[in-house]
Amino acid sequence: MNRRTFLKDAIVVITGAALPAAALEWLDPRQVLAENPQIRWAFLVDTHKCAGCGFCVKACKAENDIPYEASVTRTWIERYVVTQSGELLADSPQGGRDGFTSGSIDLPGGTRVSEEEIIRGFFVPKLCNHCASPPCVQVCPVGATYATPQGVVLVDRQWCIGCGYCIMGCPYGARFFHPVHKSVDKCTLCTHRLTRGDASACVEACPFGARQVGNLHDPNDPVTRAVVSERIGVLRDSYGSRPRVYYLGLSKEVH
Amino acid sequence: MIPAVYGESWTLKELMVLPNEFIYWSIQIVMYPFMTGLVAGSFILSSLYHLFGIKALKGVSRFALVFSLALLPAANLPPLLFLQSPERAHYIFITPHFTSAIAAFGLVVLLYAALVAAELWFIYRPYFVESEKALRAIPGLGLAGRLRRVLFGWLTLGARDIGEEALRLDARVVKILAAVGIPVACFLHGYAGFIFGAVKANAVWMTPLMPIIFIVSAVVSGIAFCILCYAGAMELRKLFLRRQFARRHPHACSLAEHRLAGIEEVEVRVASRYLAVFLLVALVLELLDVVFRGYTAMKSWDLLRQVVYGRDFFEIFVLQHGVGRLLPLLLLLLPGRTVKRTMAAAALVLVGVFMMRWNVVIGGQSVSLSAAGFMAYDLPVAPRDISAFKEGVAGALLVLGAPFVLFWMLNKIFPVFIVERAERAIKT
Structure with a gap:
């Protein structure tokens, strides 16, 4: 054998x-699982079905230990009314907790709109969008808020310093300071229920089936089927946060 | 009892505002960039002498450097008063999450503090050595005197050589530190601007101009603050001298007082020139931001216009730009300027910079994410409870007063005025 x-x-x-050897080093099983988890939660709201009863808000507060009388809430319902003159009126008193039983819009002076004047009226339930690129996670200075491999954005109550930067960073107004724990609080999609096979509290409480939670990685899941085959919309797409709460029947007035 | 929701007591909602929306970042978050701006600005003023050798600023530059160190801890008070869990503030060092614009702030502040302290040490080293030597020479020194001697001994850090060569080396190090310090100071405050400018959820804040606007307004506020405090301190010194002298010579004029007045006049005149230049740049940048937003008229302008030209018109155009920018500019540029007029201009500039911070922080939060409503901030005046104290007028005054107390303490170690005498003593 020569030198060459x-x-x-x-x-x-x-x-x-x-x-x-390099391949072994790269293939960390946890990383692989995180990148290809079997579950990727998503939420579907059918605005056509929402009647603004407020059961979801009540159920959420009860399930997640959010003081009932406090004005802050993990999920809320907005009411939109478009009049013949093109005026848009919107409200969400107490986050719609008590249902929209009055025809009067909750604005200064209690604006009352007669039925003849209304061209369109609808309800839009809202919650944390559990974004795929969550701006709130990006801005947390201590890493107290994080996204799980299953696509749920959570807050570590024991680690949150309460600077409020994530509240400022959220384009959806989904975050607030918990009145009792003094740390940032938000919708968890009821992860504690999902992991034991139950649906989120608001989904279960909705009498009209306007809210559904499902696994995007399961092609047979009703939510996945709707996301793939229906004409769906998301809120504030231009922010680049890639929200995972999908809406059926979203109107242009809704931000 | 209903548990209090944070922000509910001082937020006034108008039209459609989301249930979780409040003015979360209150007066302390206004104070925070205001104080950081003073820190950065006063350092930059001090560097004008140390780095560029502008001799006319010698006195005010030393004053500015000591004040910069005094302001630094005070600039960290607002976040501590604001945090919901201040006892966890150190987590920012334990688990810094570097994608956040706040995460490295602690590190930058520490680096900056080290820089200022090092520069001060090199400037005051001869003073420490001389003081220790002088105290050592006094026989039968009391306890306080002995303590001072030990303190000055420690402060020399064992470097007692004050020969010509050593002092020249010190001066060179100070120059290098001042040169490094300018970008660090700009970074410190540009960073504070980035914290706001990078929030994409907020249309008022989100502009790449924000860090630049913050840096320039920091320089403006720092120079104005130092002029005001320096001239104020000089006026007090003159007053003491006058009284002292009048007791001994009721019908004559003090030469020392005239000498002080001369120094003050020169220093204030030169510093005020820089103030006028930076003030003009700040005004142009801030107006450019508004003009650009109005001209491009993106979707968010519909709401911003209502804030800028309607709801916050008085705060933005009257207080910030009128009283805080144009009026002091006139006071500085019109002929026949006196020290007192410069002081008045500096005070107005500080009002303007404070209003700029206010309009960014509070004004920025006043537009609801619903794009159909607004929020107003009702600043808590009476400290009814701990929250109203921390995030009300009392808390803000506490933050404003803290640097003066710290300056008074630091002045015992780094005497801003007596050192002139010590320097003369060294020379002779």
């Missing part, structure tokens, strides 16, 4: 040995 052949063979052997 020896060097050639040595390079082949070293490269061949290095490749599998």
